[in-house]
Amino acid sequence: MTADVIVSGxxxxxxxxxxxxxxxxxxxxxxxxVRLLAAQVAQQGQDNxxxxxxxxxxxxxxxxxxxxxxxxxxxxxxxLNTAADDRVFYAIYEGENLLSGYDWLILPRDVLxxxxxxxxxxxxxxxLRVATGSRVLIGSDGPRxxxxxxxxxxxxxxxxxxxxxxxxxxxxLGFFLMSSALALWAASTTSGQMRRLATSxxxxxxxDLSPVTKPVPSEMAPLVGSLNTFMSRLDHTLSQSEDFIAxxxxxxxxxxxxxxxxxxxxLQRVDRTENRKSLQAMVRAIDxxxxxxxxxxxxxxxxxxxxxxxxxxxDLADLLDELVLSMTPVAEMKDITITMTLDRPATLQGxxxxxxxxxxxxxxxxxxxxxxxxxxIVRVSKSPSLSxxxxxxxxxxxxxxxxxxxxxxxxxxxxGNKVGSGLGLTIAQEVAIAHGGKMTLSxxxxxxxxxTLSF
Amino acid sequence: xxxxxxxxxxxxxEAVSSRIRLDGHAVDHAAKIADATAFVDTGEYDxxxxxxxxxxxxxxxxxxxxxxxxNLTPVIVLTARSQVSDRIGLLDLGADDYLTKxxxxxxxxxxxxxxxxxxxxxAQSVQTIGDVEFDAVSGHLRVNGTxxxxxxxxxxxxxxxxGNKGQVFSKQKLVDxxxxxxxxVSENAIEVYIGRLRKHLEGSEVRIVTLRGLGYRLxxxx
Numbered sequence: 001m002t003a004d005v006i007v008s009g010x011x012x013x014x015x016x017x018x019x020x021x022x023x024x025x026x027x028x029x030x031x032x033x034v035r036l037l038a039a040q041v042a043q044q045g046q047d048n049x050x051x052x053x054x055x056x057x058x059x060x061x062x063x064x065x066x067x068x069x070x071x072x073x074x075x076x077x078x079x080l081n082t083a084a085d086d087r088v089f090y091a092i093y094e095g096e097n098l099l100s101g102y103d104w105l106i107l108p109r110d111v112l113x114x115x116x117x118x119x120x121x122x123x124x125x126x127x128l129r130v131a132t133g134s135r136v137l138i139g140s141d142g143p144r145x146x147x148x149x150x151x152x153x154x155x156x157x158x159x160x161x162x163x164x165x166x167x168x169x170x171x172x173l174g175f176f177l178m179s180s181a182l183a184l185w186a187a188s189t190t191s192g193q194m195r196r197l198a199t200s201x202x203x204x205x206x207x208d209l210s211p212v213t214k215p216v217p218s219e220m221a222p223l224v225g226s227l228n229t230f231m232s233r234l235d236h237t238l239s240q241s242e243d244f245i246a247x248x249x250x251x252x253x254x255x256x257x258x259x260x261x262x263x264x265x266x267l268q269r270v271d272r273t274e275n276r277k278s279l280q281a282m283v284r285a286i287d288x289x290x291x292x293x294x295x296x297x298x299x300x301x302x303x304x305x306x307x308x309x310x311x312x313x314x315d316l317a318d319l320l321d322e323l324v325l326s327m328t329p330v331a332e333m334k335d336i337t338i339t340m341t342l343d344r345p346a347t348l349q350g351x352x353x354x355x356x357x358x359x360x361x362x363x364x365x366x367x368x369x370x371x372x373x374x375x376x377i378v379r380v381s382k383s384p385s386l387s388x389x390x391x392x393x394x395x396x397x398x399x400x401x402x403x404x405x406x407x408x409x410x411x412x413x414x415x416g417n418k419v420g421s422g423l424g425l426t427i428a429q430e431v432a433i434a435h436g437g438k439m440t441l442s443x444x445x446x447x448x449x450x451x452t453l454s455f
Numbered sequence: 456x457x458x459x460x461x462x463x464x465x466x467x468x469e470a471v472s473s474r475i476r477l478d479g480h481a482v483d484h485a486a487k488i489a490d491a492t493a494f495v496d497t498g499e500y501d502x503x504x505x506x507x508x509x510x511x512x513x514x515x516x517x518x519x520x521x522x523x524x525x526n527l528t529p530v531i532v533l534t535a536r537s538q539v540s541d542r543i544g545l546l547d548l549g550a551d552d553y554l555t556k557x558x559x560x561x562x563x564x565x566x567x568x569x570x571x572x573x574x575x576x577x578a579q580s581v582q583t584i585g586d587v588e589f590d591a592v593s594g595h596l597r598v599n600g601t602x603x604x605x606x607x608x609x610x611x612x613x614x615x616x617x618g619n620k621g622q623v624f625s626k627q628k629l630v631d632x633x634x635x636x637x638x639x640v641s642e643n644a645i646e647v648y649i650g651r652l653r654k655h656l657e658g659s660e661v662r663i664v665t666l667r668g669l670g671y672r673l674x675x676x677x
Contacts, residue, residue, distance in 0.1 A: 253535040254464050257557035262561050267631055268477065290557050296524030326552065329565040332607040333635065372608070372640075430606050
């Protein structure tokens with residue numbers, strides 16, 4: 001049945017995709033944000049130290065004897081020590097003139113403001129962080145501006161950044177993995193609800209059309225509601241048609257039975273050959289039609305049930321016991337003995353009603369075509385595979401018809417004037433096939449037909 | 456034997472009853488469950504023939520009541536349905552057998568006989584003609600102290616002749632009464648069965664006489 005459904009993606013996959021995609025995006029944002037923050041904090045740290053170092057140097061600037069002197073306190077350089085042995089550069093200017101240090105450390109333009117200026121430059125390709133500050137010294141010949149720049153490479157900073165980036169990357173990855181797992185779990189629980197509903201509907205027997213009563217999430221309520229409505233409508237329709245068939249059968253069969261009984265009773269009193277002939281023809285026609293009707297209904301039931309087997313453990317030996325008991329009176333009418341050779345127990349997983357119907361048809365045929373005072377043999381054997389064979393002592397099948405006889409409404413040429421619908425073997429074959437078996441027709445060496453159902 | 460036929464279709468009931476009477480049995484007819492219950496309460500029956508769809512309820516209800524009251528009278532259900540599952544349900548409810556309408560009277564007879572044989576004991580089935588004892592239910596014939604097991608067709612033929620002692624039956628009549636027309640029994644076959652019965656009855660006071668051109672008649676000396 002699923003073959004008829006047009007499938008467009010999977011709700012579970014879609015949900016899982018959206019959720020993991022979201023988690024990935026969030027992880028990336030988290031990584032970038034934390035990394036930026038870390039870089040900023042690390043830079044702030046370096047800046048603070050550079051600022052302190054620069055200030056300690058600037059603080060020593062004095063005007064002595066009309067000249068600007070600057071003294072490097074020891075701490076001003078030692079505080080810049082890093083694990084990565086970063087190099088330190090400096091430049092001291094008075095106004096625009098370099099007093100000491102590296103002349104490529106050019107003063108920024110707005111250095112004269114009171115605040116420390118931080119900037120970034122490069123030295124032989126390595127990035128440098130520069131802190132520049134200035135002070136105005138009042139000497140005898142007027143104010144003089146002293147500026148100090150301290151620069152430091154950023155190896156230690158990159159190391160710190162690298163290691164913290166790594167940690168953040170791991171954190172992001174962990175976050176992503178955990179969110180993905182959570183997303184998959186959420187997706188499967190959500191789709192699990194639906195799958196459970198589907199399973200509980202699929203697992204039902206074909207006759208079970210009761211509404212779904214298990215609690216379902218509110219989102220699924222409309223779906224389940226319509227499902228229940230459909231099922232109750234189907235149930236109603238089915239029971240109506242079953243009632244209709246039963247009623248129709250009753251309405252047709254009861255008058256047929258009346259006509260048949262009257263015809264039979266009249267036959268007892270009538271002596272003229274032509275009257276008897278017509279009465280017999282009448283009885284025969286009634287039998288033909290009622291048998292055809294019965295077999296057609298049975299065949300419809302077999303076809304329906306064959307698609308929805310109600311499987312249980314069936315013992316063919318028990319089934320045959322019961323069946324043969326119920327058919328013995330018919331056999332006795334012709335003094336036919338039904339002999340049974342049953343290899344017990346002969347269990348299989350199957351639909352008892354279908355199997356019974358198939359076997360009934362076969363035994364019915366055997367009794368019909370066997371001459372009076374002969375034997376009908378019912379045999380169940382378990383090797384090589386489980387099989388039931390029913391053979392009679394009649395004239396057997398016409399060899400050229402063996403292939404075609406199981407077809408619908410096909411009747412043998414040698415059937416004489418026996419009443420039949422041509423559906424008995426069809427039903428038996430369909431039942432065998434529905435159970436993964438087959439039906440074989442053969443003629444016995446000692447004469448008579450043999451039908452074998454093997455499973 | 457006394458039968459109770461529960462059937463709401465009067466025409467059918469009439470036809471079936473007349474045929475059962477022809478076989479030499481008494482029949483009461485009830486058209487609904489209420490009547491059937493009344494009949495069962497007041498009379499003794501050997502066999503009940505029960506229709507399933509009745510005007511005042513389902514025959515299965517009657518069947519269940521019948522069994523709940525521990526009434527052992529066997530019941531054969533006459534059903535107009537043919538679904539196998541329906542048949543199984545009937546047997547579970549305590550029906551002894553079932554027959555689908557329309558039915559062959561010979562098959563009804565055969566099923567009644569089988570059910571009665573299974574429930575033997577209650578029925579007075581042994582008839583005595585001269586020095587011969589005949590039990591139509593078990594199919595035994597006692598001649599000169601020997602018990603003979605009759606085959607079904609012999610049994611039915613003898614039952615018919617004994618039940619209508621002194622009456623002449625043509626071969627055609629015998630075929631009509633004993634066999635389903637589907638059986639393809641020729642009138643010659645009757646001769647075979649008559650021959651066998653004569654053999655069984657050898658040495659007794661009972662004889663089957665051939666009246667040339669007319670048929671057969673059962674007589675007994677004394």
